[in-house]
Amino acid sequence: RNNCDFILYKKPSMYALELKTTSGTSIPFDKESNKCSGIKKNQIDGLTKMSGYEIVCGFILNFRKTSNTYFMGINEFNDFLNNTDKKSLNEKDIIAYNGILLIATKKRVRYTYDLSFLWNKEEGT
Secondary structure (H helix, E strand, O other), X not given: OXXXXXXXXXXXXXXXXXXXXXXXXXXEEOOOOOOOOOEOHHHHHHHHHHXXXXXXXXXXXXXXXXXXXXXXXXXXXXXXXXXXXXXXXXXXXXXXXXXXXXXXXXXXXXXXXXXXXXXXXHHOO
């Protein structure tokens, strides 16, 4: 029941990230309970609360079928939740709500991601 999977610190900012991957075309979420296999209510609530302390919070969402990985901030995710009756999130939804496609380099079977956009975003570049 952790708020996030990963905490990253690059002076002067802290980042709280929940990491999700799917072999399908969408990632399920449950805004009412913790019963789904994807994004759980306690993760949404925890990241939302943490974002109030000037911590950059969001999701790293990997779609193995298309080899695409996105960053979606918790504020954008909450906007999506407030404007949908859907119970899963697909790539089109992420793009529509300003998700950022990550630059990825595949090394044999694992990926390395360029997360510099996070601190560049904070510096205003």
